[in-house]
Amino acid sequence: QITLKESGPTLVKPTQTLTLTCTFSGFSLSSSGVGVGWIRQPPGKALEWLALIYWDDDKRYSPSLKSRFTITKDTSKNQVVLTMTNMDPVDTATYYCVHRAEAGMDVWGQGTTVTVSS
């Protein structure tokens, strides 16, 4: 059974850097074709795709947010980390990590809520 769980601070101040960790089980991020991605959803708004990292360390980012985001993986710890610089109140959202394989983005974490406020 594949599971993913997001963790990180629930409150950050504007201009700070946010670091979110996705800890997963039930699959290996060293297996061919497998990836882990991040998606967010501001309160009452639509989903927004952020970033994805593949088993071979190929990284993909949302073009509109690319300059602020970094995604990395630690295969030995079964973790993927998303770092976002220069946080702004508009970045307030629920952040989800997702498992990506041949069958699309098939398993989601429960999400973690991040509020950006001074």
Added chain:
Amino acid sequence: QTVVTQEPSLTVSPGGTVTLTCSSSTGPITSGYYPNWFQQKPGQEPRPLIYDTSDKYSWTPSRFSGSLLGGKAALILSGVQPEDEAEYYCLLSYGGSWVFGGGTKLTVL
């Protein structure tokens, strides 16, 4: 900036059929955009329904189907049930990066 457009809202009667569509500002959608569809109910994380245009998951009810229609990706619900009332999102691939549509709020009334 690429924009993916969905109908903001649709209403359907129980037992009816409804088609939700997803279009891209870059032009007609083909299978190479690998359309995905997700259902989200209030307070819940999104649930995947369709991937690669028309492939279903083991948990996807048979009344849901995906296709390409007139240059758009489509999610067709046949025999709509009250529990299908939800927000639906499409997701398209652009050379490895992905973009969500703005979502369609489906009301069953």
